[in-house]
Amino acid sequence: MTSTRVRGSEANGRERVVPDHEVAIIGAGFGGIGAGVELTKKGVHDFVILEKWGAAGGTWHANKYPGVAVDIPTFIYSFSYDQKTTWSKFFTPGNELEEYANELVDKHDLRRKIRFNTRVVRQEFDESQNIWALTLDDDTVITARHVIAATGGLEQPKLPEIDGIDSYQGVLMHTALWDxxxxxxxxxxxxxxxxxxxxxxxxxxxxxxxxxxxxxxxxxYVGPKPDLKYNAFWRALFGFPGVAKGIRHAINLSTAYIPDAVFNxxxxxxxxxxxxxxxxxxxxxxxxxxxxxxxxxxxxxxxxxxxxxxxxxxxxxxxxxxxxxxxxxxxxxxxxxxxxxxxxxxxxxxxxxxATGFAIWDHMPAFPTAGRGGKDLKRFFQESRYQAYQGVSIPEYPNFFLVLGPYGYVFGPYHMLIESTTAHAARVIAETKKRGATTAEVKPDVHQAYFRKMHQRNKNHLWLSPACSTANTYYIDNHGDSPFRPGGFGEMYFHNKYFRLDNYRYGSETVAPVVKVASRRKRNKEVVG
Incomplete structure (x- = not known):
């Protein structure tokens, strides 16, 4: 079942479908919230946020185990446009981060955009209409011109692969599903x-x-934790206009131009x-x-x-x-x-x-995703390695954007990544609308050039060196690659904010659906419209 609207007919006689929304954002954690903010900045207001839980906050709503807290200083674990100075500690407990997420939702008027308890189980690009069809767990379908996947990396709890785990008769639980x-x-x-x-x-x-x-x-490795209380002094310091934002800019600028030198x-x-x-x-x-x-x-x-x-x-x-x-x-x-x-x-x-973490690479994407010609994204990643231009987009998956894609994340403050990749997606979506197009797809040569550059840098990466051979790290995927961005925050930020818009191909061509004729032979696909 779908509520997709039909508007008139095209010259070729096929009905032109109007999607339910211009953009569907999947996830109401910080990634989804950031995407909503960036779309609004670009004048894109017809979007919906689909959230599987009954509340916003993503990881910080789901994880309730004793002691849960952020493991980097909170003054940089927040959005540059919404700095908070009332934390209790430098390493803030999880419940305060969930509260922060909900404050952002209300401040930016996003709550009315969120459909809670709505789980996407698969999505498919309809080439005949240039829209994405998202199937929910109740078998209903939502359609959107564009999709921003903001499901995050800490999405699927990973149980240990140990024989007999199903035979245990006591209480068994994963920290991400704390009872x-x-x-x-x-x-x-x-x-x-x-x-x-x-x-x-x-x-x-x-x-x-x-x-x-x-x-x-x-x-x-465990180091000492400077978990100071956020007393009046620190609140006054970080509350002083420009201080917190200045620290973030200093981090960006200090890492904007050195990655090539470091990785060479x-x-x-x-x-x-x-x-x-x-x-x-x-x-x-x-x-x-x-x-x-x-x-x-x-x-x-x-x-x-x-x-x-x-x-x-x-x-x-x-x-x-x-x-x-x-x-x-x-x-x-x-x-x-x-x-x-x-x-x-x-x-x-x-x-x-x-306390065995999450299936980060095995769970990318978070649900079956079919692009042009029904091309399955998970299968593509397994056969061709994990890859995405700026960690955001992939050829043959038009109008589809990742917040935390391969070679997008520079280790450190998560919100810097979110601000970068969601700005990238919002720029492309706004440009698509401006041009009157119905598709935007990163050009294959641009994508490949980025992928080659990331691999070239990674040749000298610590994680792929003998020093890490016994570390058993999730930084390395099943291909033996490290699909994190080998660069600095500044480079990540500037390249996502100011890439050439012509790195994408914009169009309105559609592909006629395959139909059966009397002879039962299938008609070849043709470009129409």
Whole structure:
């Protein structure tokens, strides 16, 4: 079922369909909110935001595990046009970030644009009308001329691929789907994973549980966390006109022109710097843990920066508690009662918590997406590697834009990326409308030139060097590539804001649908209209 409107007929006799909306934005997290703001700036007001949850906030609405917080200073984890100075801490708790998201929704009058509890399960480009058809989980269809996918990278929780996980008879939950009704007090609890989420969770639940066993595959670098309270001084400083924005601009400008020089350096220099930093951080980590055996198990020896580094003043010290154990033997399988490790020990637990992150690459795109000729995007990524021009658009997928696409994200403040890629999408959509066109598609040669440049830079990237060979990092995809943008914030920002609009091809041609004739032979596709 679809509510798509029909307006008259074209010269060729086919009905011309008017889509339900000019733009459909998928996701009401910060990416979707940013997209709505940028479209409004460009005078594009006919858009809808489709959100699978019952509230805005994306990751910060979904993740409710104990200790959840942002892991970079909050004064740069916000939009440049909506700086906030009333945070409680430098590393803000998740509930405050969800509140910030809702404040933005109301300030920019976006709530009336959002359809909550609306999950997109697939989308397909209709070449006969140059519109996207988005199928929802109730089988209804919404149509739009353009689509901005703002589903984010932390979309699909990833359970560990361990034999027997379905046989476990206790309470099993992933941190991204936290069940607040589960009581942990006095229980035997196991946590699988020692990444950024685990660093926040473990110190919070350790004092409450009876016994906590943390299963570690690869240790990570943990540095001291300057988690100062956002007192009157800091609020006054960052509230002073231009200070917070000035810091952001300084970050942009300082990284605008150096990426080519940095990524042309021989990787041995980057590896040396990485190892020097690793030595310093390991020295600090050693001061946090009393037991020498546990201390050594917690120390990483790959290069610093190969995995996402984290900050905590309490995680390492948690292993000094008598009720907390660290297990580094590989998990052989999960049993009805707990976890069996390679040394033959069965660790019986009442609650099994998976702090195992998200299926970032396997879940891109977040749902089946078919472009021209029914070309499946996930299959394209698997066969041709992950790629997108500026991390935003892909040939043969007209009018489709990613907020967090391959080779788009420079590691650091997420909102800088959002402001960049959503501005990119809004520029193209506005230009399409201005030209009276119905499609905008990045030119293949432009796309390929960008893809080649990213690969050339990555040849000397730390993540692809021997220093990271044992890191087991999600920075590397199944192709052995690192589809993050090897560049600086400034370059990302300026190239998305000021790329040549003629890097896209604009048109109104449509392709006649394939029909059956009496002989049952299919008519060839032809360009019409």
């Amino acid at each position: 607040k009704d589960v009581q942990l007090a006095g229980k035997r609890v196991a946590v699988i994973g020692t990444g950024a989420t685990s660093l926040q969770l473990v110190p919070e639940i350790a004092p409450e549980v009876g016994n906590l066993t943390v299963f570690q595959r690869t240790p990570i 350096l021989d990787s041995k220099y980057v590896e040396s710097a990485s190892m020097a930093m690793a030595n310093r951080i390991r020295s600090w980590m050693r001061t946090q843990v009393d037991d020498p055996v546990t201390r050594e198990k917690l120390l990483p020896y790959y290069g610093f920066g190969c995995k996402r580094p984290s900050f905590s003043n309490t995680y390492l010290k948690t292993f000094n508690r008598p009720n907390v154990d660290l297990v580094t033997e590989p998990i052989q399988r999960i049993t009805e009662k707990g976890l069996l490790t390679a040394d033959g020990v069965e660790h019986e637990v009442d609650v099994l918590i998976c």
